[in-house]
Amino acid sequence: MTTTASANFKTEFDPLVKQSYQAGSLLMGKVRTRANVNAKTYSFPKLGKGIASLRIPQTDVIPMNVTHSAVTCTLVDWDASDYAAIEDLDKLAFDEKRELAMSVGKAIGRRIDQIVVDAMAASAFATQVAKSVGGTDTSLNVEKILRAKRLLDSNGVPAEGRVMLINAAALENALLETEIGSSDFNVTRALATGELKNYAQFDFIMMEDRANEGGIPISTTTRNCFAFHRDAVGMAMTGGPRSSVDWIPEKKSWLVTSAVTAGAVTVDTDGVIDVLVHEA
16 A cells, blocks of 8 residues: 555545544534634524513504623534554454544544533533432432423423433433333333433433543432533534544554534523432
8 A cells, every 4th residue: 555545545534434423422413503613712692581562552662672692612622543554454354444433433423422511511500400309319200301391391491402411320210210111101112112212302312421531420429411402502613523644654554533623502501401310
């Protein structure tokens, strides 16, 4: 293989990385996203609520004076890289390019998720579901799910676009709930499939324990799951993950890299609920 093959190598690699990071990320498309941001920071506009006034004939119109504000996130550079030795490419019994694409792409996908999770965890929650809802030191249960729904309803958050982010332990406990797991109560037959997709107007996303990135935050035995609306959390990026393949003579290898510049912030705290669950 000659070093001039880098153009073909990269041409093959680019679509593979895109497929991998999209498959590896759970939250892409679940939050408000602004791409092609050419700045170190990005401000998401936020408009306050207006109040209608009684109309009296032949009087001046009374403006609502809706307040305008913005919340800002800082874009940070991240990359995932690895080497592909030139001698190995023809010797291995598997397609190393594809394996590296999956590895760096999914690493970037997990990092994108973590940026979103960290933004929600850092926000000042207007409302919270206590760990005691549904019983002392309880995990995710019907009472907590319905309380989160009630809080979003009370805040006027639209039903379409609601998401609940949970981990494996919370999912296990939810499936043990009769109202969720039994087909007598839930036509989706969650227990039979082992998945909880839709319930009480939420799209459920189960994120595995991601020790390297951080995952869903936990403090001792209290896990912070999140119920949120997609427009309540904003993510900005420079244009999506970028891939590069460079020949490094000293290593006699291709340096395969996927990188992203992104940031996230909670735009509207009324649309993000911190759901506290017990985890032994």
